[in-house]
Amino acid sequence: MSRCHRLSSRLSGRINLLNQRVVGVLMAVLLLDVWIAVLDRYLLHWQISWVEELARYIMIWAILLAVPCCTAGREHIGLSTVVQHLPAPLQRGLRILVDLLSLLFFGYLAFSGTELVIKGLQQVSTVFGLPMAYPYGAIPVAFGLAALQSLLALLRDCGTDALEPAADSQKALQLQ
Secondary structure, eight states: OOHHHHHHHHHHHHHHHHHHHHHHHHHHHHHHHHHHHHHIIIIIOOOOSSHHHHHHHHHHHHHHHHHHHHHHTTOOHHHHHHHHTSOHHHHHHHHHHHHHHHHHHHHHHHHHHHHHHHHHTTOBOTTTOOBTHHHHTHHHHHHHHHHHHHHHHHHHHHTOOOOOHHHHHHHHHSOO
16 A cells, blocks of 8 residues: 555545544534524414524535545445446546546535635625625535545545455545
8 A cells, every 4th residue: 555545545534433423423413403493483482583594504504514424435326336337447447537537526516616715705794784695605515525535535436456346445545
């Protein structure tokens, strides 16, 4: 196993672990927020106005931050199914091609998302009066991380002779 493979695997695993924890915290806050909204609507009748908007923004961040987690483990079902049914010599080349295409796609989305964030500085949310750049910021952050995970997956592929995609993904995500 090359040094590049080890470093990219370790870095990918650490970034993924941190990202998974952030998504977990966001989902816990989202769950709490939704429960507050339900209690307010049916029991307390406080008419809290911010719970729905907060839930929307947390959900956007949590869902988009889950994309790099899936990218790190190559957990796109359609692509893995296609790759696994090809002859072994073609599998590695196709995984490298998919990593390159993913890197370009996610990089483009991250770059385009920054333009949306800049436009969002001029818009404010309805309830909080918060610049929309904060919710829109999920786009460049999440897809920037996904691009980084695609690059690290590409480096893992270039530094190993392993042909089994599932085993490669699982090994790469373990902290060493």
